[in-house]
Amino acid sequence: MATSEAAWLTVLAxxxxxEQEWVEQLWPAAEQAALAYPRLRESYAQQRGKDPRAARERDFQYGLERVLDGLETRLRSERS
Incomplete structure (x- = not known):
């Protein structure tokens, strides 16, 4: 995840x-690539026009919470 984030920020710089301008430029290509994938198209449609930085931060937070949940579960099972 960190590598992807670093690559994205490098391309953006x-x-x-x-970021908003750059994402708007990418939308046509992303939508074209998603034509054969209805759920992906729907997901893209829901994201269009939203703040991409906020979405990245939300996704990072979600991923971090899932990693921590997994660690907590493992620690509990090791203690039992």
Whole structure:
């Protein structure tokens, strides 16, 4: 996840655009690539126009919580 985030931020910095502008430029290609995948198309449609940074932060928080949940479960089972 950290590698993906670093790569994204590097590409963004090199683009000279802010994140919202860059994402708006990418939408047509993303939507074209998702044509054969209805659920992905629906997901993209729900995200269009939203703050991409907020979405990244939300997704990171969700992933972190799942990792911590897994660690907690493992620690509990080791104690039993």
């Amino acid at each position: 090199r683009s000279g655009q802010d």
